[in-house]
Amino acid sequence: MDAPNGKLTIKHEDIKNLDMPGMTMVFTLRDKAAASQFASGDAVKFAVEMQGQTMVITAIERAP
Ligand SMILES: [Cu+2]
Structure with a gap:
């Protein structure tokens, strides 16, 4: 969590579109x-999604 800078550290699975x-x-x-x-x-x-050289989270929700 880095709320002031709007960043999250996430352990993710395969991201196929990237x-x-x-x-x-x-x-x-x-x-x-x-x-x-x-x-x-x-x-x-x-x-x-990629926005220029940066990966940006465009939607996020708590998983059930
Ligand atoms: Cu990654």
């Missing part, structure tokens, strides 16, 4: 304020 295997990495949120909705250890579902 051709990325599972790993733990830092993502930037398009909606930076959304970072504060999550706590460490939360499971999340998210959508990510």
